[in-house]
Amino acid sequence: MTEPDLGRLSLNQATTQHWSMSATIDGCARAGIGWLGVWRDKLTELGAVATARRLKAAGVRASSLCRGGFFPAATQSDRLARLDDNRRAVDEAAEVGAPVLVLVSGPPVGRDIDLARKQVEDGICALLPYAESTGVRLAIEPLHPMFAGDRSVVVTLGQANAMAARIGSAFVGVAVDVYHVWWDPAIYQEIGRAGSSIVGFHVSDWLAPPPDHLLGRGVMGDGLIELRRLREAVDAAGYTGPIEVEIFNQKVWDMPGGEVLTLVQDRYRRLC
Amino acid sequence: MTEPDLGRLSLNQATTQHWSMSATIDGCARAGIGWLGVWRDKLTELGAVATARRLKAAGVRASSLCRGGFFPAATQSDRLARLDDNRRAVDEAAEVGAPVLVLVSGPPVGRDIDLARKQVEDGICALLPYAESTGVRLAIEPLHPMFAGDRSVVVTLGQANAMAARIGSAFVGVAVDVYHVWWDPAIYQEIGRAGSSIVGFHVSDWLAPPPDHLLGRGVMGDGLIELRRLREAVDAAGYTGPIEVEIFNQKVWDMPGGEVLTLVQDRYRRLC
Structure with missing residues (x-):
């Protein structure tokens, strides 16, 4: 039982949901957290390129961009629209300096879960050449089965391993989230x-x-x-x-961000 | 695509939670439902033996008894107490004429899920001779992973198949609930x-x-x-x-029981 390297700790931005991008970067710098798991919706504040500059100035690196995916759709044109959005997500990952784009596959359309699974794999294959050309790796993230109907x-x-193996590219891997797989x-x-x-x-x-259902995650140790x-x-x-701390929890969101970071660092060191 | 035999439809008593045992048996008889999935807490109304008589008079058979299980516990004496309770559940199944006792394994004690899984298997093995002697089969029911922490x-x-195969008795099988495995x-x-x-x-x-989390099941087709x-x-x-309709849902519980049975029969015929 060895303590984890504090240098690998990454704050996934979902943990401090009510902080702006600027506040998050400053908070990480103050706390000595060297990595940030970035969410796309937070990029609109400064734009991806300015966010990258701000991260670099603060000594913080993007560990991943959340998220692409949501591939299944009822029509071909809807699926192409999702693919376009995923290409934009790849661009944003490259711009913000995130080596990895996390993919949340998406729910089934109606009652055909096998078809949805095929559409996910087809979507990743269609996205792959673009990801390769930009140097961004795609991470298939299995979600907890309680999200099978909506996410x-x-x-x-x-299942993620089998899909990654079938695709067989160095640019397609898996993300392991303990909440989803424990x-x-x-x-x-x-x-x-x-x-x-x-x-x-x-x-x-x-x-x-x-x-x-969505905001029920606990802080490590709870x-x-x-x-x-x-x-x-x-x-x-x-x-x-990097090891991203990603906690969707209203009580955590209601805490001052600085206190969240202190708590997360303590629990990470002692329990992860 | 063939319609299911209406003669296999069983009302699991959890679906009409607010009905007494007597009202449930009468309701099934009126609706022409020939099977009832019985819950232990409902047996206290008449007692298991009188319930069996009442069922027989109404032309309704017990398809299963819910539930035994909850094997993991922190101490040996607690585990033995759980085992005693499971033997009583086997007795009640035999008394009410249920050929099967459904086992809900129980949650982990603390953070050792492997140990809890071992305690479940040990508990089933310890219960097995008593089940065999009474002619009641034990059904290992896998629950949805969202219940891994509490149920x-x-x-x-x-996992249930592997456990049943290791135990290797004609008196240990599995129960398949679509909500848990879909x-x-x-x-x-x-x-x-x-x-x-x-x-x-x-x-x-x-x-x-x-x-x-607990009361979120839908009626078939919803x-x-x-x-x-x-x-x-x-x-x-x-x-x-028998095919048991088991719906934990507050809205269904708030409907008149007779309407629930009509709805369930219609959806069963068209969709199951």
């Missing part, structure tokens, strides 16, 4: 199988029962997830990149 | 693998997003689940028993 038909790391009896096996294709690792905690075991498994699989 | 560490049919990329494969060990099949629907495809897969695997 992601990709629900296990095994329940999976096959998780350690699948982390090992993912190996060097792991391009992102996110931490938070599972509260029981979850207080909310729930049931074996955080250090999972982090060490991901490390053992070969992942050495 | 069941058994979260996939694959999201699983391996579900059709695992239904086929389960084969004759399927001893229960439950239907409802998945609303997106779920309106509530959500995203491929009901007929799943029912036909379970049939093809060899299951010919």
Whole structure:
């Protein structure tokens, strides 16, 4: 049981939802957090290029951009529109200096989950040449199965691994978020199988029962997830990149941002 | 695409939560529903033996008893107390004439989900001789992974199948509830693998997003689940028993029970 490198801690911007981009960057710099998981909606404040400058001046690097995806749609023209938006997301990732674009696959259209899964894979394949040309890696992120109906038909790391293997590009990997995968009896096996294709690792905690469908995540240590075991498994699989703290929780959002960062740093050091 | 046999329709008592046992039995008889999935807390009204008589007089058979399980506990004495309670549940199943006791495994104690899974399997093995002696089959029911922290560490049919195979008794099978398993990329494969060990099949629907953690199930047809495809897969695997409609939903509970039964019969016939 070894403590994680504090230099790998990344603040995913969803954790301090009520901070502006400027406040978030300043907050990270003050706290000595060297990485930021950036959300697209927050880029509108300064624009991606100015955000990149501001990050660099503060000594903070973008660990990833959240998010692309949402590939399934009822019509071909809708699917092409989603693809255009994903190309813009790739551009924004490149502009802000994020090496990875996180993909949330999207929900099924109606009752055909197999078709939706095919549309996700087709969408990633269609996006891939553009991602390769810009040097941005795509991270397939399996979401917890409770989001299968409204956010992601990709629900296990095994499924994400299989999809990444079929696509077979160095520019398509997987993101492991403990909140989404902790329940999976096959998780350690699948982390090992993912190996060097792991391009992102996110931490938070599972509260029981979850207080909310979307905003129910806990701060590390407040729930049931074996955080250090999972982090060490991901490390053992070969992942050495940033560890993003991503906590969607109204109570956390209602705290002063500086206090959130202090809490997150303490829990990260002791529990991750 | 064939319609299901109406003679297989069973009302799981959780669907008409506000009905007494007597009202439920009378309601089923009036509606021509020949099966009832019985809950233990409802047995206190008449007692198990008198309930059995009342069921028989009404021409209704118990399809299963809900529920046993909740095996993991922090101390040996607590685990033994759970086991005693499970033996009482087996007795009640036998008394009320239910061929199957549904097992909800229980949540982890603290952060060791592997240990909890071992305690579940140990608990089933310890209960098994008593179940065999009374002729009651035990059904391992995987619950949706969103219940992993508060209700069941058994979260996939694959996991339940593996556990049943390791135990290797004709008195231990699996229950397939569409609400809990519909999201699983391996579900059709695992239904086929389960084969004759399927001893229960439950239907409802998945609303997106779920309106509530516990009471968020939809009436068949109101959500995203491929009901007929799943029912036909379970049939093809060899299951010919009752199909329980189990809907935990406050809005359904607020409807007059007779209307619930009419709605359920219509949706069952058209969609299951």
